[in-house]
Amino acid sequence: xxxxxxxxxxxxxxxxANCGSQSVGSPAATPWPSATIEPTREAPTQTTxxxxxxxxxxxxxxxIVVNTDDSLASGLTPEGYHVLGDMAAPITxxxxxxxx
Amino acid sequence: MLEVxxxxxxxxxxxxxxxxxxxxxxxxGEDSLLAAHATECAGEQQHYFAMRTAIYADQxxxxxxxxxxxxxxxxxxxxGLDGAAFDSCMQSDKYRLPLLTGYTRxxxxxxxxxxxxxINGQRIIGARQFSEFAAIIDQLTP
Numbered sequence: 001x002x003x004x005x006x007x008x009x010x011x012x013x014x015x016x017a018n019c020g021s022q023s024v025g026s027p028a029a030t031p032w033p034s035a036t037i038e039p040t041r042e043a044p045t046q047t048t049x050x051x052x053x054x055x056x057x058x059x060x061x062x063x064i065v066v067n068t069d070d071s072l073a074s075g076l077t078p079e080g081y082h083v084l085g086d087m088a089a090p091i092t093x094x095x096x097x098x099x100x
Numbered sequence: 101m102l103e104v105x106x107x108x109x110x111x112x113x114x115x116x117x118x119x120x121x122x123x124x125x126x127x128x129g130e131d132s133l134l135a136a137h138a139t140e141c142a143g144e145q146q147h148y149f150a151m152r153t154a155i156y157a158d159q160x161x162x163x164x165x166x167x168x169x170x171x172x173x174x175x176x177x178x179x180g181l182d183g184a185a186f187d188s189c190m191q192s193d194k195y196r197l198p199l200l201t202g203y204t205r206x207x208x209x210x211x212x213x214x215x216x217x218x219i220n221g222q223r224i225i226g227a228r229q230f231s232e233f234a235a236i237i238d239q240l241t242p
Contacts, residue, residue: 085119
């Protein structure tokens with residue numbers, strides 16, 4: 001037996017052993033691919049911070065996107081009118097308006 | 101205001117230069133009062149301005165709806181409000197009198213048309229472009 005033939009048999013044995021050890025710990029049947037995602041060189045590494053998601057209102061009319069940014073300060077005047085913004089802001093903008 | 105208000109908010113409210121005070125009018129009647137009541141009910145759940153925006157954004161759809169009350173309830177739930185609490189608030193009608201009192205005060209102050217704005221007391225009658233509001237605000241900004 002040549003050295004090359006001997007090495008081939010050793011490699012074949014090792015490969016067989018590895019296949020066997022993998023199948024022992026695996027589920028009998030795996031209907032879906034593994035959820036694990038291997039990182040690739042092409043994968044983006046930049047962290048993205050998602051902006052607040054606007055709420056989409058579905059009506060009979062065209063879809064409406066409403067900004068629900070509640071990060072702004074709001075409150076009430078002593079008379080009970082709603083205020084948007086810093087109560088100590090130097091300029092007061094009063095909006096007298098009506099719906100419809 | 102649907103188009104102008106977001107610009108005012110970005111340019112001046114977020115920067116702490118102005119605060120916007122909302123004084124609702126009811127010159128168009130009961131439907132408008134119901135809409136204002138809905139914003140007050142949304143305010144109980146800290147979403148007054150989100151509800152106001154939602155109503156302004158779909159005034160046509162609401163006005164054409166078979167039941168404006170049902171339409172308001174639907175929009176309240178669409179912006180994430182507790183529907184049961186909102187409906188209960190609407191049925192209570194508890195903001196009707198305060199809203200009508202505010203409307204009476206506005207009329208007594210000479211507000212007889214809409215929309216009307218006041219910037220540090222300077223009254224502006226009728227809709228305006230953002231640039232016109234900005235010119236006034238910039239003059240007043242320290």
